[in-house]
Amino acid sequence: MLNVSNLNAGYGKAQVLYNINLGCKLDGEVVTIIGPNGSGKTTFLNSIFGLVDVFSGKITFGNISLRDIPLHEVVKTGLGYLRQESNVFETLSVEENLKMGGASIKKKKEVEERIDEVLSSIPFVKPFLLRRASTLSGGERQLVALSMILMSRPKLIMLDEPTAGLAPVAIKQVVKVIERLKDENISLIIIEQNLKYMLDLSDKSCLIVSGRNVFTGPSDKLSEQSDLKTYLGLG
């Protein structure tokens, strides 16, 4: 289980997050994080992954305290992170990108097997395996980035707005992949502004406003939150 308790974090002296608590089971649970722009959602994922200053609080993944290990060790714990930008190697082919995703695998044969495994989870990537990543469209790029993360067989993947900038047809592909990962018992924490597609998939939702989580619970209870109405522009 990923467990975040009483997390306070920020950048230098600027505190962004205040006493955030969140748990995510490692059995295919999907948690969606929503909130206004600038509320600290990305900072929250960055702090779990060790990319920002954590002032206090606990972040445990299984039995490991993520605050006590360096970044390259965090990746080896089975935690993946798809960030909003710069998530593929532009000058490499898609196949080479996948190999980079499996850089920690020592045997060449094992890398090939893992690529086959990933392509069976995300078959959309197969047709452009030999294309250079810089020629991919936004939707294709997201799927390649997700495939790279899958190369390390993560137990939990954090996704920062995976559908941002995607056409509806590409969003549907990403959602299909997310459903499939859930079926394969890979847990997901997803930041998303596009509630239409994500809330149905989620087991749990977390609403962050001004660095504080004002609601964490079943997604169907989210609609009762007055802060949600403000977020949606209905309040």
Next chain:
Amino acid sequence: MEVVLYLEKLKKYFGGLKAVDSVTLKVRKKEIILLIGPNGSGKTTLINTTTGYYKPDGGRVFFKNEEITGWPMHKIYNIGVVRSFQLSSPFKGLNVLGNILVANKENPGESLINCLHRRKWIKTEEKINKKAFEVIKALGLQQYWDVPITSLSAGHLKLVEIGRALMAGAELIILDEPICGVNPALADKIFTYINKLKVEYGLTFLIVEHRLDIALKYADYIYVLNQGKIISEGNVEHIVNDTQVKKIYMGE
């Protein structure tokens, strides 16, 4: 209504890839034109080729009946065609007001001789500042005017970009995904401001956007691009009922 922008059989190729393949498109004054299409269909390339970022491989571009094909970006900007990019890139060391002020074209105090004579530029500076505050007010950014630009959310940065276009005296504003990654409430607000600028200031917009749940409410006319070609055009009702658009773009 007067045609502000006219693209005639515009082409842009990258090697064998026909990114923009003979696109003809009209943007009428005081309208919000939406350009939609799957990722990689050529929307951003079309904007880049129209605004001088790329040189076209064929076809012509007209702005208010004047041919501007192949003009450099700064020249196109100077005649009133201002565009935004997918990622905002403000001057990080300036506040909101500063970022809006720099877009103003007339700065007499910057001349080597004039800078020594305060009376030659002080009145203009006052006028420019007044105009900047009007722009800030028109976009609902009053409470942020003196905050560092780096502390603004992605959504508010998009508004500042529109503010810079207004300050530069834009007549046609081309926006590349203005509400991408913006929360629903603010995204709707951004389109409300765009609509207000159209109605009250007579501005024209060509907008690339995927979030149709919000954008369609404000669009006057829509073009759909796929593999570099326009596959459909019309009003909202026509586009949402077009079976080809439903299949290729909506994935239905």
